[in-house]
Amino acid sequence: MAYELYYWPTIQGRGEFVRLALEEAGADYVDVARGPKGIQAMMRIMENAEHPPFAPPFLKDGETIVSQTAGILLYLGARHDLAPKDPVGGLWTHQIQLTIADLVAEAHDTHHPVSVNLYYDDQKEEALRRAEDFRENRIPKFLGWFEDILARNPSGEKHLVGDRLTYADLSLFQTVEGLSYAFPKATERILKEFPRVAALHEAVAARPRIKAYCESPRRIPFNEDGIFRRYPELDG
Amino acid sequence: MAYELYYWPTIQGRGEFVRLALEEAGADYVDVARGPKGIQAMMRIMENAEHPPFAPPFLKDGETIVSQTAGILLYLGARHDLAPKDPVGGLWTHQIQLTIADLVAEAHDTHHPVSVNLYYDDQKEEALRRAEDFRENRIPKFLGWFEDILARNPSGEKHLVGDRLTYADLSLFQTVEGLSYAFPKATERILKEFPRVAALHEAVAARPRIKAYCESPRRIPFNEDGIFRRYPELDG
16 A cells, blocks of 8 residues: 655655655655645644644554654655664664754744744844854754764765665755755855765765656755745855 | 763753653663763763764663664663553654654744854844744644643543553653743643643652652752743743
């Protein structure tokens, strides 16, 4: 039976980390909310499920509902060989994903530092300050941590964990994609300091299934409703 | 061999979620950074480990290092009967913890909405706006979700998962403790709408090991260096 992915149908957002894992795995899945009455179906589950997701994305695998992006990837990684089978390696991959989730939340808050319930224009002054800190301090700190992990990997610097692709590699690819969209000047400048991260991004982009996916209509273009938004005044 | 917990020695912060699980489990642990040269030891691991934590807290179990609060609890829950053994129940417990982590990050950002690298006084205007949204919209949304989970639990409304204590219950207790410290007026008002959450908080507080811990010097008092800070102007 195909997986059912539930996420907002017009943005990459957090759902994209799940889509990339499903695509790389060649898994059979339906992106439910992009079909007719999909959003109603998504809302119905959130309102009625015994294990209600706090927010999309969530994955339905038969009767099992899994929410939280990192939780979904923990679930999929074990089933589709996108994480090491040994418990320590599996948990390490998950820890990296949790840190990527923290970075993604901070990227979101650059344009919504006050409230998700207000428009960007109603928190633009705060956004200018927060984005400056994010560019100057936070992006380098996070990317530097990924660079360290790659440099210290005893199996080589091509992957974050071991000598094979994991969902953490896919998620770091997506994070670099998003940062490059939202903060093109800053990200280009910062990536020069972190060649292993830049190389991993390129290597994942060239993987046949990821490349085919990114060129397909299944890949929603970045836009200003998602997590990573291009507001030129926030870049620099 | 005793676990080694590494976290900032003067605050509850995110480390407290781990301390509560260790205390309830009756596990043998050393809170390393509270001892002599503990902070240096913590920094050495962060700088040199093959699996470097991005930030404290992290747990050392022999040669294994586990970081990210939710990752540590996933690890401890399985070892100390603080989560269901079945995979679906274990993953559900983890999803709740991940959502608590999101709430904790938002609570932190009420006093640091611009940057962790600036003092509170340098972002107080932004903090006033963010805290208002947090009190009015976010606390009710999160606590309402926990209330729904308790109400829908087929094993009864005393626990978030199944009919026994899990680390998610401990973490919800700590979250209510923190919110009550930081936003006493708002939290008292909001909790009246969520009686199951309030009852869970009371029940966990009365557990013998938790009560003994909270009355011991091992429990660091809340203060204005931690995640949950009492700035009266942010309450209301």
